[in-house]
Amino acid sequence: MKIFLDTANLESIKKFNDMGLLDGITTNPSLLSKEGGDPKNAMKEITKIIHGDVSLEVVSTEYSGMMEEGKRLRAYGENVVVKVPMTPDGLKACKSFSSQGIPVNVTLIFSANQALLAAKSGAKYVSPFIGRLDDIGQDGMNLIKEIKEIFSNYAFKTQILVASVRHPLHVIDAAKIGADVVTLPPDVLDKMLQHPLTKIGLDNFLADWEKLKQKNLDTKI
Numbered sequence: 001m002k003i004f005l006d007t008a009n010l011e012s013i014k015k016f017n018d019m020g021l022l023d024g025i026t027t028n029p030s031l032l033s034k035e036g037g038d039p040k041n042a043m044k045e046i047t048k049i050i051h052g053d054v055s056l057e058v059v060s061t062e063y064s065g066m067m068e069e070g071k072r073l074r075a076y077g078e079n080v081v082v083k084v085p086m087t088p089d090g091l092k093a094c095k096s097f098s099s100q101g102i103p104v105n106v107t108l109i110f111s112a113n114q115a116l117l118a119a120k121s122g123a124k125y126v127s128p129f130i131g132r133l134d135d136i137g138q139d140g141m142n143l144i145k146e147i148k149e150i151f152s153n154y155a156f157k158t159q160i161l162v163a164s165v166r167h168p169l170h171v172i173d174a175a176k177i178g179a180d181v182v183t184l185p186p187d188v189l190d191k192m193l194q195h196p197l198t199k200i201g202l203d204n205f206l207a208d209w210e211k212l213k214q215k216n217l218d219t220k221i
């Protein structure tokens with residue numbers, strides 16, 4: 001399963017990229033707005049740091065505007081995936097970009113039918129938002145199961161990019177289902193790294209090593 005980071009924060013992107021964990025990045029207008037700086041500079045910088053797919057989202061709501069913005073975003077780097085909303089104009093733009101060989105991520109997917117239609121339009125990725133479904137009392141992970149089954153039935157090449165992930169259990173469940181990608185907020189990836197027994201174990205190892213020093217033995221490795 002590929003791991004994308006769901007952020008426009010350059011520091012977090014560099015931190016996890018240096019650990020070799022990142023296969024790509026997803027951004028959206030809210031995430032770029034949250035960082036507060038020049039959004040275009042941030043988007044350009046991200047495409048340089050990350051070699052994998054970087055989803056950059058259009059903000060036009062009609063087809064021609066989406067096409068113009070998508071082409072400008074795509075000029076930032078060969079790894080740019082144009083992100084369009086799950087609307088009729090978004091799907092029309094998806095079809096046009098895909099026919100030109102430009103990869104598209106269709107975002108704001110909340111039903112299996114929407115995922116099916118985005119795949120038919122040629123999307124490289126569909127982004128079902130599971131956390132936002134959980135928030136309104138619907139089972140977000142069940143949507144991932146449904147999409148997985150449908151895409152498998154018809155051998156769609158479109159990848160399931162699990163979005164709006166809220167905690168590490170979401171990641172385990174998505175991986176068990178066989179989702180292609182999860183996009184994670186930095187705090188979720190941080191939590192996945194940690195386990196209390198790892199810290200306790202390391203503290204004990206180091207304390208035991210200290211005992212050798214007290215016997216005046218050479219402990220420099």
Ligand code: E4P
Binds near residue numbers: 107132
């Ligand atoms: C996906 O591409 C979106 O950027 C993101 O996962 C949305 O998550 P949220 O519901 O936490 O805003």
